[in-house]
Amino acid sequence: MKQLKLPLLILTVFEIVAVTLWLTKDNLFYLFNFSYIGLSISLGVLLFTKGYKYARRVVQLLVGLYILVYLGFICQENMQIEGFWYYLFTGVFEAATIHYAVAKIFGPLIFGRGWCGYACWTAMVLDFLPYKQPQAPRKKLGWIRYVMFVASLVFVSALFLAKVGNIERIMFWAFVVGNILYYAVGIILAFAFKDNRAFCKYICPITVFLKPMSYFSLLRIKCDKDKCISCGKCKRVCPMDVDVTDNSRKRKNGTECILCMECVKNCPTKAL
Ligand code: SF4
Ligand code: SF4
Numbered sequence: 620m621k622q623l624k625l626p627l628l629i630l631t632v633f634e635i636v637a638v639t640l641w642l643t644k645d646n647l648f649y650l651f652n653f654s655y656i657g658l659s660i661s662l663g664v665l666l667f668t669k670g671y672k673y674a675r676r677v678v679q680l681l682v683g684l685y686i687l688v689y690l691g692f693i694c695q696e697n698m699q700i701e702g703f704w705y706y707l708f709t710g711v712f713e714a715a716t717i718h719y720a721v722a723k724i725f726g727p728l729i730f731g732r733g734w735c736g737y738a739c740w741t742a743m744v745l746d747f748l749p750y751k752q753p754q755a756p757r758k759k760l761g762w763i764r765y766v767m768f769v770a771s772l773v774f775v776s777a778l779f780l781a782k783v784g785n786i787e788r789i790m791f792w793a794f795v796v797g798n799i800l801y802y803a804v805g806i807i808l809a810f811a812f813k814d815n816r817a818f819c820k821y822i823c824p825i826t827v828f829l830k831p832m833s834y835f836s837l838l839r840i841k842c843d844k845d846k847c848i849s850c851g852k853c854k855r856v857c858p859m860d861v862d863v864t865d866n867s868r869k870r871k872n873g874t875e876c877i878l879c880m881e882c883v884k885n886c887p888t889k890a891l
């Protein structure tokens with residue numbers, strides 16, 4: 620029963636969101652959508668508590684493929700950042716805007732960058748590459764994410780200002796082309812920098828939302844200093860170069876933690 624507590628709690632939170640949106644927006648899709656995501660995450664947490672090695676990958680594939688294939692390609696919703704700007708400008712509080720509000724803007728106040736560890740369809744592919752732990756020090760290239768962020772905003776604004784017709788169709792193709800480019804750049808960078816998560820660290824524009832919000836996250840990995848023997852293993856296995864032994868919010872790369880639990884699994888003294 621103890622192992623079921625957390626999965627049930629997560630499922631309940633998602634069901635509250637699912638039922639609230641279903642009733643307020645009178646759309647059964649929200650009931651299906653958030654129930655599916657809640658069930659996938661709960662299943663992953665349950666598998667993790669039972670010690671299953673690939674629990675996180677299971678959630679990544681269940682949620683990532685659902686969003687990419689079903690919502691993106693079949694329902695033709697642009698779930699990337701351009702889609703967020705597009706639905707925001709049209710004043711439609713639908714899939715992409717709700718998705719951003721829940722997973723990437725307000726949700727990180729509670730679960731930090733859990734999205735990046737368990738649901739992102741870009742990282743779902745990048746995490747299959749061979750460099751799970753970075754093989755070289757971090758580069759000072761984080762500024763690229765701001766360029767990408769502004770570029771996406773300028774792109775969508777320009778479409779509206781130029782009064783281009785059928786923007787919805789353009790958004791669909793922007794989603795297809797954007798994903799192909801993201802995967803290509805992500806894979807090239809992973810091999811060039813010997814780091815699967817190089818794309819997340821330097822390029823991804825969504826981190827402009829995720830990083831400041833996750834700074835205040837309730838859910839954080841903490842270190843019990845009495846148990847820590849300073850072996851450094853947690854830092855070596857961390858895909859995001861986080862100094863997890865420092866409990867302050869200002870810890871090095873603190874807003875980069877994706878809650879993947881690799882440090883927790885590998886700590887020899889269970890200090891995390
Ligand atoms: S940083 Fe961007 S690409 Fe990486 S996991 Fe998070 S949302 Fe996905
Ligand atoms: S792996 Fe555990 S014991 Fe080693 S430095 Fe990290 S927290 Fe401390």
Ligand code: SF4
Nearest residue numbers: 857876877879880882
């Ligand atoms: S290894 Fe630990 S500190 Fe690093 S991203 Fe994963 S959970 Fe966060």
